[in-house]
Amino acid sequence: MSAESMATGHDEHFLRGLRRRFSTWRGQRPFWAGLFTMLGGVPIAYFPYADVRLGNLTIAMATTAGAGSLIIGVLLVTLGLTMWFHALVRVFAGVAAIILALVSLPVANIGGFVFGFLFAMIGGALSIAWMPGEPLPPTAEGTPAEDRAVPEAAALPAESSIEPGEWGAPVPATSDTPETTTETNGGRKSAG
Template sequence: MSAETPGQSTGTFTRLRLRFRDWRGNRPFWAGLFTLLGGLPIAYFPYATLKLGTMSLTMATTAGAGSLIIGVLLVTLGLTMWFQQATRVFAGIAAILLALVSLVVSNIGGFIIGFLLAMIGGALALSWAPGNPAPQGAEPQNLPPAPTQDGAPAPGPYPVAGEQGPSYTLHKQADGGASQPVQADEPNGVHRVG
């Protein structure tokens, strides 16, 4: 198969990547990810035992169950932000409150790591707003206009939005042929056929 063959234009990885990008774009993805990641160190550190040579270091607190509950709730809120976008404001406020409570309950909020991740995730959830869907039948902004009825290309160059481009008029040919676009605002009265 050559490079010009249209049969395999996109691979499986590209299709999956584009589907994931569309899914991610319709929800507060980063808010959910930060909140979910913030819950992991808050739940993990009170139960972790680190080995330094022959010495074991345990960071267990008396509120280990509280840390586990806060961590699990933050993971749940992160997933809620992904799959129930309508509850993003509630989930964001709850994530911020749980992050603040974790400072007292869970080893300074999972050694500040979980606290900061959960705070950022909650703030992102509160600030996220769904985008406006494109109106049906709307033409993308950066495409040139469609060709004229007789198949001739639309006059160009195409001005950038906000700039004043040259104006064109249709000039009928003397032999009765198709109309040709003529630039009407050339200096010195000279007209250029488009």
């Protein structure tokens, strides 16, 4: 790479492009749901096999539920990856993450000392709640989509199924219309 290309900011442009592509990828899937679910699986799987050393004292959390904790943790990490790479099954993955988080409370050292439980519950809930966004319509160059005004003809339906004078339709004002209208008569048609 030459000194001229570094001075003109070609690397900055490359990094900006990577950031834009990552942002687009992240917006098309329940990214935070997958991240929280994976973060929930790590402490659930790790703590039963960890040894904490305090000076000469070794604290081991090995229990008979070590295999169950490992299975729950690996399944939560797998569900988080599924949320990222197969967004169509996000509701199933979210429900499964919530169920595994609840099962981890009695099986896996109080759900990875509550940290794993909370992360997995939040990730599952975010996965269930996530919906894909509507794509923006193509715009003319130089005109942002947010600044364009919607034409009035596009905002109104072409034909109205409500005939004038029907319930809920505006009553046309004519010279023979009595003083009492549908607005002042509580929505009822007046006799006359």
